[in-house]
Amino acid sequence: MKNIIIFGGSGFIGLHFINHLLINKNFNFIYSIDIEEPVDVFRKRQLTKLKKNKKIIFIKKDIKESLLDLNINDVDLIVDFAAIHKEPGHNEKEYFDTNVNGSKNICEFAISVNCRNIIFTSSISVYGIGDHEKGEYTKPNPNTPYGKSKLIAEKNYLNWQNNNPKIRFLTICRPGVVFGPGENGNVTRLVNAIKKRIFFYMGNKDLKKGGIYIKELVNTITWMNYNQINKKFNNVELYNATFYPCPTIFNFVTSISNIFEIKSNHFGLPKNLIKFLIFLSSFVTKNLNTKSNYHYNRLNKLFISNFVKPDILLKHNYRYLYNIDSSLLDWKKTNSSDWD
Numbered sequence: 094m095k096n097i098i099i100f101g102g103s104g105f106i107g108l109h110f111i112n113h114l115l116i117n118k119n120f121n122f123i124y125s126i127d128i129e130e131p132v133d134v135f136r137k138r139q140l141t142k143l144k145k146n147k148k149i150i151f152i153k154k155d156i157k158e159s160l161l162d163l164n165i166n167d168v169d170l171i172v173d174f175a176a177i178h179k180e181p182g183h184n185e186k187e188y189f190d191t192n193v194n195g196s197k198n199i200c201e202f203a204i205s206v207n208c209r210n211i212i213f214t215s216s217i218s219v220y221g222i223g224d225h226e227k228g229e230y231t232k233p234n235p236n237t238p239y240g241k242s243k244l245i246a247e248k249n250y251l252n253w254q255n256n257n258p259k260i261r262f263l264t265i266c267r268p269g270v271v272f273g274p275g276e277n278g279n280v281t282r283l284v285n286a287i288k289k290r291i292f293f294y295m296g297n298k299d300l301k302k303g304g305i306y307i308k309e310l311v312n313t314i315t316w317m318n319y320n321q322i323n324k325k326f327n328n329v330e331l332y333n334a335t336f337y338p339c340p341t342i343f344n345f346v347t348s349i350s351n352i353f354e355i356k357s358n359h360f361g362l363p364k365n366l367i368k369f370l371i372f373l374s375s376f377v378t379k380n381l382n383t384k385s386n387y388h389y390n391r392l393n394k395l396f397i398s399n400f401v402k403p404d405i406l407l408k409h410n411y412r413y414l415y416n417i418d419s420s421l422l423d424w425k426k427t428n429s430s431d432w433d
Contacts, residue, residue, distance in 0.1 A: 296364025
């Protein structure tokens with residue numbers, strides 16, 4: 094492999110993906126392209142370390158703009174991790190400006206440099222809401238701007254591949270809830286709540302939360318794409334990246350509690366009572382800063398099921414490297430400050 098371009102290379106997934114590539118060393122140069130550098134301690138530390146590697150070149154660029162001025166040749170692989178994704182956190186237009194227009198610009202760039210291999214991380218948000226099990230053959234029905242923008246981006250990449258289907262390879266990954274070192278998201282908040290002994294179930298103990306450990310995610314991506322370019326899989330593969338069987342909130346809580354040696358018999362309140370309280374407080378919570386843990390939309394996510402099955406990974410006999418327990422232990426070992 095010659096040169097690899099990673100859009101969104103300074104993000105949570107991007108940095109872990111670069112570290113994963115460094116293990117194999119099957120490249121000449123990695124070009125990490127992002128609009129900004131990370132602000133959290135763990136990712137800043139990772140980025141500082143990677144900048145010492147002369148085979149990794151960092152470029153500041155916004156994918157909403159044309160990419161044709163990038164002076165990079167002999168590109169074997171393009172990876173798109175760049176996205177506006179936090180919900181709540183952005184207005185509707187921002188999701189489409191970055192996720193949709195960005196995918197168009199990346200496809201245009203791929204054509205200009207004659208790159209025949211693209212990896213794109215989409216999202217299980219394209220399936221929409223519902224407690225039913227969702228697999229790759231489930232018809233997408235996104236109900237959020239983020240999910241809608243990701244589905245359109247998928248179609249842009251599929252159109253790129255369809256224009257030369259015999260020689261172009263496309264890997265579309267739909268990750269579930271991705272967690273691990275540097276995540277600073279829902280699972281990190283769950284860890285902190287359990288550690289502080291302020292966690293309780295909100296009538297959602299058995300709610301399905303299709304998730305995957307970050308190191309498992311990047312392994313599935315490289316594994317899938319490798320088998321495609323070696324003609325073992327189809328030139329186009331679209332797959333869900335989640336643990337199997339689909340974990341529940343109870344599974345996450347139990348594993349985290351065991352690590353902290355806390356009895357996991359957390360009490361719970363009835364779901365209808367919690368929903369009523371959220372409704373009563375909505376005149377306040379809807380007006381909170383979108384980054385607040387108590388924003389109305391974020392509170393309602395506590396009752397949204399991510400019941401997703403990775404049928405394609407199972408079909409191809411993918412062997413998982415981690416489960417919930419081992420992934421959480423590895424996370425604590427990799428970045429103990431998230432757990433201290």
